Amino acid sequence: MKDAIVIDIGGTFLRYAIYRDGELLDLNRTKSPNFIHYPDANLGQLQSVFIDTIEQVIHQTNENGYTCSQVGISFPGPVLDGRVLGAPTMWGEMHDSFELLNALAIRLPNHTFTILNDITAAGWRYLNKTDGNFCIITISSGVGNKVFWNKEVLLGKGALGGEIGHSYYGGEFSDVPCDCGQNGHLGAISSGRGIEKIVSIIKKKYPEAFLQSMLNNTNKVTTHEIVEALRHNDEFSILLLEESIKPLAKSINSIVCSIGIQKFILIGGFALAVGPLYIDTLVKALREIGLFGIHTDDIETMVELGENDDNHCLLGMGHYMFHNSNLKVEYKDLLA
């Protein structure tokens, strides 16, 4: 295998490229085939449009002069052996799993497909930059994570794992609603969307700082404005970030104490937009609560920002396809 087509399914765009020798060639995008772009389609139709879109992407790469039989798909939901167990941002509620690998193999029998959960794919980008034991955390509109243990992603039965976004934090944020329908979850507080939600709580805690803040004259504070204010060292926004990051620090503390992971890589639109200040704030919060067994001077080296681009899933997917010796699932096995 020389080249592979790598595809990243996002909520807004489906992005695809050719992966060759650790690089991406001919990066393209098309609208994501989900319920947002096909509001009248039912679940079966959405899944059918998804397969059509993958076929069109392969056709397009052929038109562009590439002939790749290997296709890797980074998917936003839990995936087990090519079976999609859930896809809230793509297909909404699902009562049954969907045999995506099988459906692709039947439609496109001359291609071999590999399907990974998107955060797992992103983690593979960093596998060789670590000793294979680390946690990748994405801080964007929500919060997700995956733990890699001895160079394998660590998942429980039914591909469960990597849901720190839905771990309960509570406290003063116990009534803040999470996208999942419950309240007080880490993702409802520490995510890019979460930090917006807690402004009304934090401004009561620091009324003086809020009066002086760039955010004071805005009707509805958005994540974008918070990031902009942080770039201007706005005191209230720094306090807001410190408060919103505490649940994340607490979760990292639990992971360190429970399984001894000592490397955390932060990606996702919000963390990367805030930049080094995000890591500084997280380190400060971790030092305040302390990490059992870890010297306070070593905390700084435990957390780091990932690369500041949007190619984690595409590069990680390619890396997985070319370097994972356990990759054996092929369409022929499924049709046999």
Ligand SMILES: [Zn+2]
């Ligand atoms: Zn939740």
